Amino acid sequence: MTSALELRHVSKVYGSGPTEVHALRDVDLSVERGELVAIMGPSGSGKSTLLTIAGSLEETTEGQVLVGGIDLASVSRAEQAKMRRRSIGYVFQDFNLLPGLTALENVTLPLELDGIPSKGAREVGLEALAELDVAERADRFPDELSGGERQRVAIARAVVGDRGLLLADEPTGALDSVNGEAVMRLLRAATKGGVAGVVVTHEAQLASWADRVVFLRDGHVVDQTVAPPGPESLLAAADRR
Amino acid sequence: MSVPHALLALLSEGPKYGLRLQSEFEARTGEVWPLNVGQVYTTLQRLERDGLVETSDGEGERSRKRYRITSAGDRELAEWLRTPPDLVPPPRDELVIKVLVALQVPGTDVHEILQVHRRHVIEVMQRYTQVKAAAGEKDVALALVADAELFRLEAIVRWLDAADVRLKQRQRIAPPVTAEVPLEPTQTMEVSQ
Numbered sequence: 030m031t032s033a034l035e036l037r038h039v040s041k042v043y044g045s046g047p048t049e050v051h052a053l054r055d056v057d058l059s060v061e062r063g064e065l066v067a068i069m070g071p072s073g074s075g076k077s078t079l080l081t082i083a084g085s086l087e088e089t090t091e092g093q094v095l096v097g098g099i100d101l102a103s104v105s106r107a108e109q110a111k112m113r114r115r116s117i118g119y120v121f122q123d124f125n126l127l128p129g130l131t132a133l134e135n136v137t138l139p140l141e142l143d144g145i146p147s148k149g150a151r152e153v154g155l156e157a158l159a160e161l162d163v164a165e166r167a168d169r170f171p172d173e174l175s176g177g178e179r180q181r182v183a184i185a186r187a188v189v190g191d192r193g194l195l196l197a198d199e200p201t202g203a204l205d206s207v208n209g210e211a212v213m214r215l216l217r218a219a220t221k222g223g224v225a226g227v228v229v230t231h232e233a234q235l236a237s238w239a240d241r242v243v244f245l246r247d248g249h250v251v252d253q254t255v256a257p258p259g260p261e262s263l264l265a266a267a268d269r270r
Numbered sequence: 271m272s273v274p275h276a277l278l279a280l281l282s283e284g285p286k287y288g289l290r291l292q293s294e295f296e297a298r299t300g301e302v303w304p305l306n307v308g309q310v311y312t313t314l315q316r317l318e319r320d321g322l323v324e325t326s327d328g329e330g331e332r333s334r335k336r337y338r339i340t341s342a343g344d345r346e347l348a349e350w351l352r353t354p355p356d357l358v359p360p361p362r363d364e365l366v367i368k369v370l371v372a373l374q375v376p377g378t379d380v381h382e383i384l385q386v387h388r389r390h391v392i393e394v395m396q397r398y399t400q401v402k403a404a405a406g407e408k409d410v411a412l413a414l415v416a417d418a419e420l421f422r423l424e425a426i427v428r429w430l431d432a433a434d435v436r437l438k439q440r441q442r443i444a445p446p447v448t449a450e451v452p453l454e455p456t457q458t459m460e461v462s463q
Contacts, residue, residue, distance in 0.1 A: 069392075071431065206417075210402075217403065233427040234420050237395035238403070244385065252385050254393050 031098035032059040033193045033225030034083055039092035041078050041248075052078040054248040056092070062193060065217055065226040067236035070245035076229040077198055079245065083227060084117050084196045085109050097193050114139050118187030118224075120197035120216075124179045126171040132182045133158065133167040136189050143190075157185040161215060177208045181215065188219045195219055195226045201235060213238035273305065273313050274322075278339055278347040281323060285338040288314060298411045322346055365426065369433060380437055388430045395423045 041053040053075045060066050068076050081087045082094060085101050094101045097116060101109060119125075126135045133154050140150040158164040161181040163174075171179055180202065187195055197216060201209030209232075217238055220226040228239060236242045244252040273295075280286060280294050292310045296303070311332050317323040322343035325335040339347070365387060372383040402416045 071434065211407075214403065214407070231431075233392055233395060233424045234399075237392060237399040237420070239396070242389075242392050242396070244389065246381075246385075252389050254389055254396065 030061070032095070033062045033097060034227065035059040035093075035095040035098075036079075036083065037093040037095070039079075039082060039089050039094060041075075041082060041087070042090045051248050053082070053089075056245075056248070056250055058243065058250065060194075060225045060227055062223050062225045063220060064241065065220040065228065065239045067239035067242045068227065068229045068245055069231065069233070069236050069242055071231070074245040075248040076231075076245055078248075080196050080198050080227065080229050083194075084119060085113055111143070114143050115190065116193050118189075118192040118195045120180075120183050120187045120195070120200040122199040122202045124171070124183045124202065126179060126182060126186075128171050131168050131170055132163065132174065132178075132185075135171070135182060136186045139186065140190055154185070154189055157189040158182065161185045176202070176204055177211065180204065180208075180212050184212070184215050184219070188224060192224060195224045197226070197228045199230055200228060201230075201232075206234065209235060210238075272350065273309065274317055275347060275350045277310070277313055277317065278322060278343050278350075281337055281339040282344065282347060285326060285336045287334075287336055288332060291337070299415055303415075317343070365429075373437075381434060384430050384434050384437075388427055391423050391426050391430070395420055395427075398423070 036056050036058040039053055039056045039058075040051070043050045043052055056075075056079065058066075058079075068079060070076050078087070082089055083096075085094070085096070088102075096112060099112070101112075104112070126132075127138070130138065133151065136157055137147070137150040137154040140153060141147055145153075155164055155167060158167050158181075161184055163178050163181045163185070166174060166178055166182075171182070174182065180200070184200075187197075195216065200216065201212045204212065213228075213235055216226055216228060220240075226239075228235070230236050240256070242254040243250055276295055276299075277291055280291050280298075286294070288310050289307065291314075292305055292307050295305050295310070314323060314337055318325065318337075320342075322340055323337045324340055326338055368387075369380065369383065372378050372380045398416045398419050402413055405412045407413070
């Protein structure tokens with residue numbers, strides 16, 4: 030089966046000579062549809078670089094990135110842009126909603142850019158907003174929405190249409206832990222619906238919503254969790270106490 | 271977890287039978303703390319002896335007794351709710367000791383040791399989060415129980431992260447003494463003290 034995202038021996042170097050910075054070194058990673066993977070690591074470990082490279086927002090120095098089995102280096106820039114619009118959804122820390130557009134327009138923008146007629150885009154967009162429980166706020170502008178609502182709209186925009194890959198950089202932003210958890214529930218639900226999700230975070234509680242946690246350090250993947258054995262094991266542990 | 275006080279709390283809502291106390295205790299702690307019926311009755315016996323609960327149905331089989339909280343029980347419960355838990359750190363935190371020891375063992379990469387523990391703690395966190403995810407957002411009792419464990423575990427991860435940064439900074443300032451410098455017997459004596 031083709032992975033939704035595959036990084037093969039990816040390295041990324043910024044600058045050259047004495048100012049050279051190795052942001053990623055020989056990173057291998059594959060993420061399947063239906064799987065939510067968290068990337069954890071200290072500041073400067075390469076987390077955000079990994080995400081921008083996976084989302085084709087940056088090029089690798091070495092190695093290959095395959096999205097849905099397609100090698101990003103093998104397609105034209107125009108094709109890459111199309112893939113970014115159609116196959117990849119992004120959720121950013123500061124939401125990045127366009128202030129001059131309503132919640133619904135923010136969600137439908139990538140669809141319309143992709144040539145989908147606005148009536149059809151509107152229907153699909155409303156559906157995505159409804160799934161995230163913010164359909165009744167569709168005609169509000171970002172500054173009329175609460176932090177939690179803005180984040181829901183941002184997620185709706187990232188999953189709208191037929192996206193196979195969802196990339197999120199510290200997606201709970203400045204939300205408190207309970208609202209942050211709600212965001213992780215939504216991301217998890219989106220991946221259970223068949224999308225591959227990659228979340229970059231430095232917070233262990235948020236990472237623990239993922240099926241798999243990958244640890245980055247100095248640009249290397251140094252470790253990852255094994256599939257959790259299931260909640261029953263906690264009860265067994267409590268029994269032994 | 272104080273089982274006696276949890277039972278007093280359940281009885282503060284009104285008189286109850288032992289079996290009902292058991293099932294309510296488990297339900298309200300998100301079923302993370304299983305409690306067997308024997309434990310319930312021994313605890314109730316002790317509470318009765320101390321005058322904190324009384325039975326309304328006199329003698330007979332324990333399962334037929336209905337328990338009620340006394341006014342002394344009410345006072346005890348109110349006081350316990352306001353008594354701060356023991357926050358004094360344990361004198362020997364096993365993980366802290368392991369990391370300190372790792373610093374002394376030649377050829378040991380302390381960052382690798384930190385990572386082993388970080389992964390383990392996060393795997394346990396994943397299991398608690400699974401419990402929360404499976405229960406949905408409406409089960410508040412379970413969410414509170416899981417949150418308490420998750421915040422405690424998260425604190426350990428944050429300590430591990432801080433240790434990582436501190437040790438890295440220390441290495442930059444003063445490279446560690448390597449095995450190239452043989453330890454004198456007198457020095458090992460100092461370590462063992």
